Amino acid sequence: MAKAFEEQRRSPDLEALPFEDRIGLLVDREAAERDTRRLTTRLKIAALRQTACVEDVDLRTPRGIDRAVFAKLVEGRWIDRHENLLVTGATGLGKSWLACALGHKACRDNRSVLYHRVPRLFEALALARGDGRYARLLKSLGRAQLLILDDWGLSVLTAAERRDLLEILEDRHGRASTIVTSQLPVDTWHGAIGDPTVADAILDRLVHNAHRLQLTGESMRKRSAKTITLDDNQNTDSISHRP
Known part of the structure; x- marks a missing residue:
């Protein structure tokens, strides 16, 4: 002032x-x-992997994103209802980018957000268990209104990782929302967890109240590479034809 x-x-x-x-x-x-x-401050704490905004999401490229469904996700009431979002599809389709864009929008809407790549999160939890920070880290994961778990299912979980994931989802179930991105279809997640009993408990807390985005189509990275190659060829042709 x-x-x-x-x-x-x-x-x-x-x-x-x-x-x-x-x-x-x-x-x-x-x-x-x-x-x-x-x-x-919220964006700094969220530590989103990519600088993405929902206004920049490309809905013209066919990837299986329904405009009406995406508009409701952007609106954010599903976060108020403590529902989850599962984003699946092959590599290069923009799963992480979409998750970060929705996380950025949640920050703009005055919601607390945390982003973690699942492999790195399990490493951090293992270290925290050894130096006495485990309970505090679990508490911070449970407190965020929106938790983004990126790159889930890259390998079968170990016993410790299964316990960690169950603890996280148990703390958040019915209290907060979680976005999970994965290359694996949801119906294969049971096997990726490894233990049938723990898998039932994890998926019960994650899947049954979740919205789903199943991305399809050509890799956005390949599409971008083709565009760059095409532009380079056009520039080369224009140079070669100059008088």
Whole structure:
């Protein structure tokens, strides 16, 4: 507000405004600054892997994304209802990018978000178990309104990893929302967990109240590479035909 007041003093046009209007401008400036600081803090804590926004999601490329379903996901009421989202599909289709875009939108909506790649998360939990931070790390994972678990199912879980995942999902079940991205179809997740009994418990807490995005089509990375190659060829042709 002090900065805004100094700007008003240097602006002769604002001196003509009524006192109430000038105070209103100061309050609006303070509110905007606080919102910006809160968003910056939330994004820093979230540690999203990619800088992605829902406004930049390409819905024209055929990937199996229903516009109406995606609009509801962007709206975010599913997070208020503590529902989950499962994003599956082959590599290169933008699963992580979509998850980060929805995480960014949740931060903008004043929700707490955490992003973790599953292999790195299990490593962090193993280290935390050894140095006494395990309970504190589990508490932070359970407290986030939206937890993004990226690259799930790259290998069959060990016994310790199964226990860790069950603890995380048990703490969050009915209290918070989780996004899981995976190259594996959901119906194969039971085998990827390894132990049938623990798999039943994990999937019961994760799948039954979850929305699903099954991505299909050509890899976005391949598509991007083709576009770059095409542009390079066009540039080469235009250079070779110059007089």
